[in-house]
Amino acid sequence: xxxxxxxxxxxxxxxxxxxxxxxxxxxxxxxxxxxxxxxxxxxxxxxxxxxxxxxxxxxxxxxxxxxxxxxxxxxxxxxxxxxxxxxxxxxxxxxxxxxxxxxxxxxxxxxxxxxxxxxxxxxxxxxxxxxxxxxxxxxxxxxxxxxxxxxxxxxxxxxxxxxxxxxxxxxxxxxxxxxxxxxxxxxxxxxxxxxxxxxxxxxxxxxxxxxxxxxxxxxxxxxxxxxxxxxxxxxxxxxxxxxxxxxxxxxxxxxxxxxxxxxxxxxxxxxxxxxxxxxxxxxxxxxx
Ligand code: GUN
Numbered sequence: 001x002x003x004x005x006x007x008x009x010x011x012x013x014x015x016x017x018x019x020x021x022x023x024x025x026x027x028x029x030x031x032x033x034x035x036x037x038x039x040x041x042x043x044x045x046x047x048x049x050x051x052x053x054x055x056x057x058x059x060x061x062x063x064x065x066x067x068x069x070x071x072x073x074x075x076x077x078x079x080x081x082x083x084x085x086x087x088x089x090x091x092x093x094x095x096x097x098x099x100x101x102x103x104x105x106x107x108x109x110x111x112x113x114x115x116x117x118x119x120x121x122x123x124x125x126x127x128x129x130x131x132x133x134x135x136x137x138x139x140x141x142x143x144x145x146x147x148x149x150x151x152x153x154x155x156x157x158x159x160x161x162x163x164x165x166x167x168x169x170x171x172x173x174x175x176x177x178x179x180x181x182x183x184x185x186x187x188x189x190x191x192x193x194x195x196x197x198x199x200x201x202x203x204x205x206x207x208x209x210x211x212x213x214x215x216x217x218x219x220x221x222x223x224x225x226x227x228x229x230x231x232x233x234x235x236x237x238x239x240x241x242x243x244x245x246x247x248x249x250x251x252x253x254x255x256x257x258x259x260x261x262x263x264x265x266x267x268x269x270x271x272x273x274x275x276x277x278x279x280x281x282x283x284x285x286x287x288x
Contacts, residue, residue, distance in 0.1 A: 003227070003257035006149055012269035015148070016061060019276045023062040026283055034283030035064035036094040036120065036275075037086055041079065041105070042072035047098050054096070054272060061276045064091065076105045080113050087115040093286060094120035094279035099170075117286055120278040123169065131177050138278050143175035145270025146207055146228045147182070153226055153259050154205070158183035161202050165189045165216065165247070166209035171230055175207050196220075208247035218252020227253055227260040230267050 027033050036058045040051045051067065058065035068082060079097075086095045095118045101107050111119075116126040122140040130137030150157060162184040166172035176188045189199050191210075200206060200220040208216050209230035221227060231247030246263035254260050261267055 003254040003260040006259050006261045006266055008261060008266040009269045011149060012273040015273040016276060019280055020061045022280050030287055033062055033064050034093045034279050035091050036279045037066040037092045039068045039097045041070045041074060042102055051098055057272045057276060063279060072102050079105060079110060083113045093283035094118055096121055118282055120275055120282055131174055134181060140170055140174045141274035141278060142171050142230060142271045143178050144274040145267055146175060147178045149228060150205055150226055160184045160204040162186045162205040163189060163199050163203035164207045171209040210247050212247055213245050214249045216248040218249040221253045221256040223256050224258040227257045228267060229261050229263050231263060
């Protein structure tokens with residue numbers, strides 16, 4: 001069997017178009033566009049690229065994009081003061097503090113300082129708790145994007161075996177919560193899991209989010225499975241160049257899977273589209 005390639009770019013484009021339509025409705029109702037503010041600390045080149053892409057996508061959706069760049073040595077208190085100012089700014093609907101932060105800054109403290117109503121990353125403990133308890137709230141963007149892809153392919157996933165590999169607060173844990181809410185039978189595997197191969201072999205749905213290139217061997221994958229690869233690993237090639245690759249051995253897995261996401265072009269574009277959707281959702285929720 002040869003897997004069908006999941007076109008995250010096309011799905012993300014459709015979502016971005018529907019967000020842009022929602023933005024036009026919001027503007028008609030409120031006389032202003034929703035605003036997303038991104039805070040970037042330091043000069044990590046990969047983070048700078050993400051932030052630039054987010055800004056461009058925000059503008060393309062018809063929203064107001066703002067960016068604050070702080071030097072790597074900025075005191076934690078200054079960052080917390082900026083977050084407090086953004087919390088109090090009525091024109092700001094969404095606040096995103098780009099991770100990772102420099103080591104002298106406590107990320108948990110910064111995340112907790114963001115108004116949960118503006119937490120478009122869905123990282124605040126209030127939003128994490130809401131997701132865990134089935135209450136409405138802002139949900140992290142990457143797992144939301146993964147679920148949209150999964151449901152578009154499989155429809156009702158109730159009763160299916162889902163394996164999530166990776167227990168981060170950003171992807172793995174919220175992914176497991178979302179799949180559980182859809183009545184899948186969910187296993188959350190991580191670095192201490194014994195016999196990962198046996199778990200992978202049972203999974204109708206596999207979401208790999210560990211950041212270890214090719215951890216999941218193609219031969220482990222269940223025939224016909226839906227494989228979502230969140231990994232974005234930069235690896236060196238023999239010629240000295242680099243390329244991005246996922247957590248799954250793509251070619252070998254594609255022989256067995258029913259559907260598989262490419263890296264790049266699978267989950268990545270969905271994350272930004274879901275961030276725009278969260279910003280619009282936050283704007284509506286704050287304006288009622
Ligand atoms: N760094 C890499 N991905 C993300 C993300 O989705 N949100 C934030 N805030 N930082 C990131």
